[in-house]
Amino acid sequence: MSRESPPRPRPRRSMLYLPGANARALEKARTLDVDCLIFDLEDSVAPEAKAAAREGIAAALSSGGYGSREVILRTNALDGTWGPDDARLAATAGPDGVLVPKVASRDDVIAARERLSEAGVPQTTPLWVMIETPRAILDCLAIAETAKVPGVGLVGLVLGTNDLAKETGVRLDEGRAPLHAWLSMAVAAARAAGLVVIDGVYNDFRDEAGFRQECREGRRLGMDGKTLIHPGQIAPANEIFAPSQEEIAWAELVVSTFAKPENADKGVVAIEGRMVERLHLEMAERTLAIARVIAERGV
Numbered sequence: 329m330s331r332e333s334p335p336r337p338r339p340r341r342s343m344l345y346l347p348g349a350n351a352r353a354l355e356k357a358r359t360l361d362v363d364c365l366i367f368d369l370e371d372s373v374a375p376e377a378k379a380a381a382r383e384g385i386a387a388a389l390s391s392g393g394y395g396s397r398e399v400i401l402r403t404n405a406l407d408g409t410w411g412p413d414d415a416r417l418a419a420t421a422g423p424d425g426v427l428v429p430k431v432a433s434r435d436d437v438i439a440a441r442e443r444l445s446e447a448g449v450p451q452t453t454p455l456w457v458m459i460e461t462p463r464a465i466l467d468c469l470a471i472a473e474t475a476k477v478p479g480v481g482l483v484g485l486v487l488g489t490n491d492l493a494k495e496t497g498v499r500l501d502e503g504r505a506p507l508h509a510w511l512s513m514a515v516a517a518a519r520a521a522g523l524v525v526i527d528g529v530y531n532d533f534r535d536e537a538g539f540r541q542e543c544r545e546g547r548r549l550g551m552d553g554k555t556l557i558h559p560g561q562i563a564p565a566n567e568i569f570a571p572s573q574e575e576i577a578w579a580e581l582v583v584s585t586f587a588k589p590e591n592a593d594k595g596v597v598a599i600e601g602r603m604v605e606r607l608h609l610e611m612a613e614r615t616l617a618i619a620r621v622i623a624e625r626g627v
């Protein structure tokens with residue numbers, strides 16, 4: 329085969345927030361079958377608990393035990409009261425990424441990376457940003473395209489749907505339809521810049537049926553995964569954001585059909601009554617690559 333195999337993808341089906349001040353949650357996270365952990369210093373930590381949360385996170389990360397889980401530190405606004413101490417923690421604790429809240433513009437993202445660098449965070453530490461203000465939605469492409477600015481290291485967008493609802497006044501009591509256009513804008517901006525994009529949280533953590541429905545909706549909208557608030561949400565998110573057995577079987581069929589010698593120079597083939605082009609082959613290869621990584625993890 330002369331074609332290069334696709335790059336090894338990293339699953340981000342499930343990204344669990346943990347309040348940095350919650351020692352039990354930091355401990356329990358070592359046992360959870362989650363793709364990513366977001367150690368939070370921002371809105372889930374009360375002002376008087378910020379210092380204790382930093383200490384708890386520093387201790388947890390220096391003891392380790394998080395295995396292959398990707399650990400991301402969510403800071404407070406880096407230009408605010410707590411920002412400098414949060415940035416120093418990011419420099420000393422060495423998380424796998426830093427997530428900056430409430431960015432509103434391209435300049436905010438560039439300034440965030442500058443503040444992290446000043447505090448000693450290596451440029452190789454990936455940067456994530458929350459899309460959770462009306463301004464961020466309207467400037468989403470400019471924010472996402474900072475990924476192309478040398479040294480910024482932006483890898484993904486995380487939707488903050490609670491803040492978006494608060495800031496805009498949309499009502500979510502009859503479902504997320506009022507958010508759909510904005511979620512789709514974030515997905516398009518992320519893809520235009522080659523970024524990962526993760527859906528917002530589902531607050532009613534005892535309602536598994538509602539959570540599953542929202543995961544399926546997020547996946548249809550193109551999200552890579554979902555941010556979570558409770559361990560009970562991990563297994564459904566892992567299941568729904570992974571390729572299904574039917575998707576894997578179809579992807580295998582597409583790959584094996586194009587691999588036949590008689591199809592070697594065909595741009596389009598028919599499989600089971602459907603038109604399949606080489607762009608579908610690329611999609612099938614991506615599906616199989618992510619399915620392989622998930623199968624290796626065993627969850």
Ligand code: COA
Pocket residue numbers: 344345346347352353354356357368371372529533557558559
């Ligand atoms: N991460 C890790 N463990 C968590 C957790 C989380 N986010 N949320 C709950 N747990 C643990 C609890 O410590 C408890 O562990 P244990 O029984 O083994 O000791 C177990 O899961 C069951 O928790 P439960 O009693 O059902 O929930 P709770 O009432 O203690 O907590 C919340 C409910 C919503 C307060 C809590 O889930 C939470 O703080 N979530 C994260 C909120 C957050 O970070 N928000 C910011 C982004 S929107």
Ligand code: MG
Pocket residue numbers: 371429458460488491
């Ligand atoms: Mg928020």
